[in-house]
Amino acid sequence: MDADALARSAQNPIAAMISVPFQNNTNFNYGPNGHTQNILNIQPVVPFRVNEDWNVITRTILPVISQPSFAPGEDSTFGLGAVQFSTFLSPAQAGRVIWGAGAVVQAPTTTDSALGSNVWGGGPTFVALTMAGPWVLGGLVNNIWSFxxxxxxxxxxxxxxxxxxxxxxxxxxxxxxxxxLITANWEARSGEQWTVPVGLGAGQIFRIGAQPVNALAGAYYNVVRPDIGPEWQLRFQLQLLFPR
Structure with a gap:
């Protein structure tokens, strides 16, 4: 695959290609004291061919979190957050609209209560996109309820x-x-539920020897956020690509 084809595949969350993104998100002015939070998401994507008509694409998000203290005298917390595992059933032969539908499960893998919930959860997930000329346009959506x-x-x-x-x-x-990444916490009180970022990133496909890599950097400002939510974010990603 040439660089342009690799870039388009990397931009497709349900491409039939193994990839391993390492996405680092640094959140600034986070919490009541305006400290910095860092989350490294390790996100392997592994497709499986069911038959000539269908693929199953699995996507795992493993967050490694550095959480600042929320009160004077408290220490910061470092550890593993809740792992999310998604599966998408998707047509093997892509049409004008590429889509996948399935389920997402959240596992209670948190190593500290400050890093997330310790109960299982799950819900539906859906992704759709289209490629038109130089553009790749789409979206991914899910909702997870605790059990x-x-x-x-x-x-x-x-x-x-x-x-x-x-x-x-x-x-x-x-x-x-x-x-x-637009999110809503439906358990929060009114006015504290939504986080809505706006920003832009730039990416480049390159090779380390024979290994293709997708590098991406971007910055986002949260125009809507909870009182203790971060004000803005820097995102850096390195994605190892394994085309067939």
Whole structure:
């Protein structure tokens, strides 16, 4: 695959290609004291061919979190957050609209109560996109409900990630990306539920020896956020690509 084809596949969350993204998100002015939070998401994507008509694409998100203290005298916390595992059933032969539908499960893998809930959860997930000329346009959505647990560990979280990518024709493998992570915590009180970022990133396909790599950097400002939510975010990603 040439650089342009690799870039388009990397921008497709349900491409029939193994990839391992390492996405680092640094959140600034986070918490009541305006400290910095850092989350490294390790996100392997592994497709499986069911038959000539259908693929199953699995996507795992393993968050490694550095959480600042929320009160004087408290220490910061470092550890593993809740792992999310998604499966998408998707047509093997892509049409004008590429889509996948399935389920997402959240596992209670948190190593500290400050890093998330310790109960299982799950819900539906869906992704759709289209490729038109240099553009890749689409979105991924899910909602995860907790399965029981004490009130302080319950959650009901919505995630929507639109993505608009422009692949620069004059420079194959180079692209601009708008892919904010819009979230809602339905358990929070009114006015504290939504986080809505706005920003832009830029990416480049390159090779380390024979290994193709997708590099992406971007910055996002949260125009809507909870009182203790971060004000803005820097995102850096290195994605190892394993085309067939």
């Amino acid at each position: 029981g647990g004490e009130e302080r560990n319950r959650y009901n979280n919505f995630t929507f990630q639109p993505f608009i990518n422009y692949n620069i024709p004059q420079s194959p493998g180079t692209y601009l990306s708008f892919s904010p």
